[in-house]
Amino acid sequence: MSTTSKKMNIFERYLTVWVAVCMAAGVVLGKLFPGITAALSAMEFAEGSHVNVPIVVLIWLMIFPMMLKIDFGSIVQVGRNPRGLFITLFVNWLVKPFSMFVLGWLFFKVIFSQWITPDQADQFMAGVIILAAAPCTAMVFVWSYLTDGDPAYTLVQVAVNDLLMLVLFVPVVGLLLGVSGVPVNYQTLVLAVTLFVVLPLVAASILRRILITSHGLEWFNTRFVAIFQPITVVALLVTLVVIFAFQAENITEKAFFVVLIAIPILIQVYFNSSLVYGLMRLFKVPHNVASPGALIGASNFFELAVATAIALYGPGSGAALATVVGVLVEVPVMLSVCGICNRTRHWFAR
DSSP states (O other), X not given: XXXXXXXXXXHHHTHHHHHHHHHHHHHHHHXXXXXXXXXXXXXXXXXXXXXXXHHHXXXXXXXXXXXXXXXXXXXXXXXXSHHHHHHHHHIIIIIHHHHHHHHHIIIIIIITTXXXXXXXXXXXXXXXXXXXXXXXXXXXXXXXXXXXXXXXXXXXXXXXXXXXXHHHHHHHHHHHHHHHTOOOOHHHHHHHHIIXXXXXXXXXXXXXXXXHHHHOHHHIIIIIHHHHHHHHHHXXXXXXXXXXXXXXXXXXXXXXXXXXXXXXXXXXXXXXXHHHHHHHHHTTOXXXXXXXXXXXXXXXXXXXXXXXXXXXXXTTSHHHHHHHHHHHHHHHHHHHHHHHHHHTGGGSOO
């Protein structure tokens, strides 16, 4: 039994299997009960807003527990290893979204143009751009742990990324979608960031401070945060069922769309993680910082990406489908990056 399998719970170890099961269940639901799917899809905060009420509730149930784990006080530790932090920030914000733009254009506009329509190409491009512009997720803590990464560095990186997301996500996504010729509603984009980053981040930070002050850090981490673990898991799986129910027609008409979308995502993930890892070695960063850096470069905040794509283009859009494909490939890709980092530990000085 590998170290990876020993240290991951059954949900984390087989997340890709659960995602595939939920995809199938969602498609079956959408095909057999179109009335239910239509009713869920029509539940919007305002007519034509695409901000779907069930999705908002489910995304909050996933995001809020993750936000509770983030200690913004850890940012004072940035000076411990600034090279590692600067490398990952450089790749996350100056390389990752733009490399995904190039790969999306190459595959969807050129290589796959004989199989998909121009409108589908635009939608898929929008989805992968949104996915790439949302770096880092709480699952990074799991991946970092599996490679003996520095937990303090990982925490700092997640906290800094969340703060940068507040100011960079909207302009980066807006710029790349505009260059791609994909229509983007900035008001809806700002609303998505407010709903799925700003509000849960502020609420979680306030609640975290209150509970730690009154009950202590150990109680907060071992008792209170643990309560949300099954809720988060169920919310993720139900979200996937709902989204794939919305996508049932698209998927059954041409099921190979999932494969087409996965190809540039896989290339981009391995490119960015390799770039981070190589730069870490070049600048003589320790392995316990280099490995979580590579994993952060490969990981996406897919909850935000899915919610934003739905808010901008609707739950049945190609953009929403592209972000969900990102969820499907996330776990096997991240486990493979973990394996590479563990096998190449000797590349780095002790």
